Amino acid sequence: MTKKGNKFFIYLAIISAITLTSCGSANEDFSLELSLQEKVTILESNAWLLKGYEDRVMHTFKNGEQFTYYGTDNEFSDTPIPGTQDYSISGNLLIVDYHFDNIVNYELKLSCNNNIVDFYKDGVLNKTLYRKNSNYKECL
Structure with missing residues (x-):
């Protein structure tokens, strides 16, 4: 049970890191130059x-x-x-x-x-x- 709990937190940390990194680059796309x-x-x-x-x-x-x-x-x-x-x-x-x-x-x-x-x-x-x-x- 301890191994499953540790794996769960590791996966949660990885998913959180990917999600937060993705949000940062998505915000940059909103500042597009006007034509x-x-x-x-x-x-x-x-x-x-x-x-x-x-x-x-x-x-x-x-x-x-x-x-x-x-x-x-x-x-x-x-x-x-x-x-x-x-x-x-x-x-x-x-x-x-x-x-x-x-x-x-x-x-x-x-x-x-x-x-x-x-x-x-x-x-x-x-x-x-x-x-x-x-x-x-x-x-x-």
């Missing part, structure tokens, strides 16, 4: 403040166009400034056409519960946008 289309959908559903000019420059994205708004002390015009930048998706890049042969390919990285978007050009951080009316400051 570029999902990131663009997030961009298009919000207004974004330009880092360093949060109280003066705001961008919106809609139907392949980026609009820019100017403001003072977080009060922004209802009308964007004239001219837009066109954007599209190609593979895993957001392509922004600033016109006059100035086309830039960006990789997007979202953080802070999708409240911060970093635009990387050739692996170098080019600009950062903060979601308007979010708690992005808690992540800085």
